[in-house]
Amino acid sequence: MSSIAFKPFHGLRRSSAVPTPTSTTTTLYKPAVKFHVSAAKTSPKLSNRNLRVAIIGGGPAGGSAAETLAKAGIETFLIERKLDNCKPCGGAIPLCMVGEFDLPLDIIDRRVTKMKMISPSNIAVDIGQTLKPHEYIGMVRREVLDAYLRDRAKENGANVINGLFLKMDMPKHWDEPYVLHYTEYDGKKGAMGAKATLEVDAVIGADGANSRVAKAINAGDYDYAIAFQERIKIPDDKMVYYENLAEMYVGDDVSPDFYGWVFPKCDHVAVGTGTVTHKNDIKKFQLATRNRAKDKILGGKIIRVEAHPIPEHPRPRRLSGRVALVGDAAGYVTKCSGEGIYFAAKSGRMCAEAIVEGSQNGKKMVDEGDLRKYLEKWDKKYWPTYKVLDVLQKVFYRSNPAREAFVEMCADEYVQKMTFDSYLYKTVAPGNPLEDLKLAVNTIGSLVRANALRKEMEKLNV
């Protein structure tokens, strides 16, 4: 068994009771032994070494966190169990991610500029007409994107460990390390390696929806959707149709609370759906999604079948002591769209930035207060986005007539512009008051029609 342990902390010496020097909120540390801090209380400088941080999970959240930490001079360890992981995912990313994360264009398989929104009665509305010539939705393969971000972190100095994180021992005092236990993998043989430990000052849990880090800090559960996806290799002439086009299907048949999709990938399409409320029926919904697209994917061969949970909302707790959760581990996927890649990368980066700032580029110890700054910034920046999409889902995904109204609304150019702008750039697009009023009237009109239709259908017992 190998272990990577700390050089001793030189700035601190055992003596009298002093809790965390800068944190006022922590509940994790209940010092049983008394301490005297010989370094300045508000600045527990680290001697002979820099801050040491471990990130568990090397998806977009982990990769971007590791890059930011390593660039800032923090001793960074990223533990990923599967370096060629092909995360079940549609792989759609917003344009702003390409710029913000400086992604090379050759890792983007397709640039989607057309989207078809297809109603329960198969009325298709084309969206994307408002896109400017340089605007698109990127389609990536996750094995490519994740490896790229991890490799870049490594080039910047992060230590990437191919291992399975098992558990961690919590520190009893604010200045003690977290001891991580993991199993090494032998990359060449693909075999399970020896058990190992690693001591670190802080931990970022970027280990996805089934996060062990979340369990370790009792972060609590979240509701989740189960998403199912089939990769289908379709004939070349059929692939031409999907070259730069994605489809979204709504209706009780494809999902009672989500949507079905056909997304173009490098040489195949990804066909999938998801649900929170009727998980046992997921295969039935998948079949319906495939059926709705059947003419366009005729002759296709299923080359891969995959399923994975998608969190519905943030966990009750995303932070404890010097451990913070990011990405799916924290629960940052938007309702309605099921989008999580950008939010994972962004939260990984924001959490790392808070650690860099709090530790003055790795020169001093961090505490819960430093990490909490990431949560405060995150909630301030994104809470409205999550809320709006939550409401949209409740209003428009609740019945087939409401979904018909939703698709009808999508034909409106103003709606398309607002939707695309907020998706592509992750900012709430400034509205035009007159257009907003028109939109409100149209929305009410659509919903009234939907409601009337539903009542008629109820009378007919349909």
Ligand SMILES: Cc1cc2nc3c(=O)[nH]c(=O)nc-3n(C[C@H](O)[C@H](O)[C@H](O)COP(=O)(O)OP(=O)(O)OC[C@H]3O[C@@H](n4cnc5c(N)ncnc54)[C@H](O)[C@@H]3O)c2cc1C
């Ligand atoms: C079917 C489906 C389709 C989706 N489509 C889209 C889409 O088109 N666009 C979009 O934006 N989002 C989509 N999402 C959501 C998106 O996939 C996630 O939000 C995103 O992957 C979250 O990134 P992450 O880095 O937080 O976690 P993950 O991508 O889940 O990465 C976690 C990493 O941690 C590793 N790991 C886990 N446990 C351990 C352990 N114990 N030890 C070591 N390593 C560990 C895993 O191997 C993995 O590499 C989709 C999700 C699903 C399920």
